[in-house]
Amino acid sequence: MSMDFTDQRLSYEKGALDQTSIPESPFELLNAWMSEAIEQSVQEPYAMSLATCGADNKPSVRIVLLREITATGIVFYTNYESAKGQDIAENPNAEALFFWHELERQIRISGKIAKIDATKSAAYFQKRPHDSQVGAWVSQPQSGEVANREVMEEKFAQLQADYPENLAVPTPEFWGGYEITVEKIEFWQGRANRMHDRLVYVQDNNEGASTWTTKRLLP
Numbered sequence: 099m100s101m102d103f104t105d106q107r108l109s110y111e112k113g114a115l116d117q118t119s120i121p122e123s124p125f126e127l128l129n130a131w132m133s134e135a136i137e138q139s140v141q142e143p144y145a146m147s148l149a150t151c152g153a154d155n156k157p158s159v160r161i162v163l164l165r166e167i168t169a170t171g172i173v174f175y176t177n178y179e180s181a182k183g184q185d186i187a188e189n190p191n192a193e194a195l196f197f198w199h200e201l202e203r204q205i206r207i208s209g210k211i212a213k214i215d216a217t218k219s220a221a222y223f224q225k226r227p228h229d230s231q232v233g234a235w236v237s238q239p240q241s242g243e244v245a246n247r248e249v250m251e252e253k254f255a256q257l258q259a260d261y262p263e264n265l266a267v268p269t270p271e272f273w274g275g276y277e278i279t280v281e282k283i284e285f286w287q288g289r290a291n292r293m294h295d296r297l298v299y300v301q302d303n304n305e306g307a308s309t310w311t312t313k314r315l316l317p
């Protein structure tokens with residue numbers, strides 16, 4: 099059975115992006131777009147597709163939750179021994195993507211990924227709900243095969259018994275944050291007739307000071 103979508107099309111008309119009125123720093127625009135997405139009730143606007151590629155040259159993509167925009171990049175949390183963790187250990191180049199249908203906007207962020215400071219990861223881990231903390235221990239190694247759901251449920255119940263609500267769950271060494279240090283960000287605003295606005299910020303290659311060049315790209 100096949101499906102055909104060639105007659106499905108939407109005209110994007112909700113906004114525009116003008117190179118003359120964008121801020122110098124892409125972080126300012128990123129924060130502004132994120133705030134607008136939250137105000138306009140986009141569901142989980144901080145959910146992003148993360149693309150990585152290990153030494154096998156086969157790209158993988160999956161959703162992770164953006165947890166922080168820093169002065170230099172974007173942070174998410176995961177299992178360091180997962181498939182994505184393996185990819186990142188072999189190749190630090192990655193790209194993250196947000197698509198907000200309600201605003202007809204897409205943002206692509208690329209750069210190098212590195213683990214964040216373990217103390218910062220631990221602070222965030224300890225802030226998570228108790229059962230999510232337990233879940234992180236159950237899902238070790240994340241992306242590894244498990245015989246069936248019962249195996250997971252039993253491990254979860256055992257860990258809940260070992261660590262009741264009043265007992266802190268230790269922060270796993272295999273779990274923590276990664277930061278993608280931004281090298282390039284592209285902001286995409288859908289327009290009518292496929293004449294979309296695409297503005298890209300590329301970090302200038304100068305040590306120390308952070309400056310950016312912006313370009314308009316053909317849609």
Ligand SMILES: Cc1cc2nc3c(=O)[nH]c(=O)nc-3n(C[C@H](O)[C@H](O)[C@H](O)COP(=O)(O)O)c2cc1C
Nearest residue numbers: 145158160161162163175176177180181182183241
């Ligand atoms: C909405 C949503 C949010 C998710 N957030 C995370 C996350 O923050 N961290 C994470 O490790 N996995 C998250 N996942 C699960 C990942 O998509 C993925 O299944 C998991 O990390 C294993 O990926 P890997 O095998 O490529 O390492 C999320 C999935 C969805 C659908």
